[in-house]
Amino acid sequence: MNDGSSTATTSDGFPVTRRAIERLDEWLMALASPLLPLQQIPAGPPEINGFQWAFREQTERAVCVGKAVRMVSGIRVALMLAEAGYIAECGTILRTVSDCTGEILSVCEGVRTGTPTMAQKKFVEQYFTPMAKDPDEYDRQQKERWVAREELLAAQSRLATELKGDPQHLRKVLRYLAHGYDKFVHGAYITAMELYDGRSHKFMLRGVEWGDKRRLYKATVASKLHEVLVALATMAQVSNMPALAQEIGRVAIELYNSGELVSDLTGVDHAT
Numbered sequence: 664m665n666d667g668s669s670t671a672t673t674s675d676g677f678p679v680t681r682r683a684i685e686r687l688d689e690w691l692m693a694l695a696s697p698l699l700p701l702q703q704i705p706a707g708p709p710e711i712n713g714f715q716w717a718f719r720e721q722t723e724r725a726v727c728v729g730k731a732v733r734m735v736s737g738i739r740v741a742l743m744l745a746e747a748g749y750i751a752e753c754g755t756i757l758r759t760v761s762d763c764t765g766e767i768l769s770v771c772e773g774v775r776t777g778t779p780t781m782a783q784k785k786f787v788e789q790y791f792t793p794m795a796k797d798p799d800e801y802d803r804q805q806k807e808r809w810v811a812r813e814e815l816l817a818a819q820s821r822l823a824t825e826l827k828g829d830p831q832h833l834r835k836v837l838r839y840l841a842h843g844y845d846k847f848v849h850g851a852y853i854t855a856m857e858l859y860d861g862r863s864h865k866f867m868l869r870g871v872e873w874g875d876k877r878r879l880y881k882a883t884v885a886s887k888l889h890e891v892l893v894a895l896a897t898m899a900q901v902s903n904m905p906a907l908a909q910e911i912g913r914v915a916i917e918l919y920n921s922g923e924l925v926s927d928l929t930g931v932d933h934a935t
Contacts, residue, residue, distance in 0.1 A: 748870025
């Protein structure tokens with residue numbers, strides 16, 4: 664039985680993960696710098712003279728930088744949520760991070776090969792589609808089929824084939840992981856049950872108290888961080904920034920070998 668006494672602190676382990684996260688801003692800004700500064704474009708009702716920021720080009724590079732902004736911001740806050748015990752919210756953010764890494768890898772594949780698929784071309788085009796300005800405009804817009812996640816995942820299967828791996832196994836694993844993260848987004852049954860405390864017979868709505876559960880989710884963040892590093896290194900490769908790609912790659916290898924991507928919960932029982 665675990666009585667909750669192993670509550671973790673924010674300094675509980677994961678030094679390689681923390682060092683890597685602290686470098687993400689620097690690497691992302693290096694990748695984004697050719698697109699900066701952003702430009703202002705009109706937005707909102709004309710009478711208010713509003714504006715929004717926009718890239719100066721609608722290209723694959725701009726898509727990847729935009730996705731990387733959300734990816735880097737997300738992985739940082741996911742660790743904060745895991746440390747505070749907000750595990751369901753951590754999983755929800757990691758779903759966004761996971762989507763971004765897969766999308767970046769798919770778009771980069773199209774750039775690398777020089778022959779992007781129709782799905783990759785459409786994904787880039789749809790990324791820059793303006794949102795409807797009001798409900799009436801949304802109703803008038805023609806319903807468009809957006810590129811599905813499965814279509815973009817095919818890029819990773821092709822890469823596995825290129826590297827003499829098992830594309831079918833990779834696809835199965837990626838689909839299963841995506842299925843799991845979807846549960847957090849949609850508030851599935853299991854995500855509520857995980858917050859129940861069998862000792863007090865209450866739901867832990869201000870963070871899970873068990874330190875080992877927090878460590879498990881921090882290990883999950885570390886695992887997703889490895890995907891983030893791979894995505895950033897791939898962006899650097901297709902952007903002809905080999906030194907940056909190698910630097911990020913070295914950190915990815917260090918993280919992979921650190922043991923922080925797994926958490927030993929042998930013997931843990933929170934049922935009572």
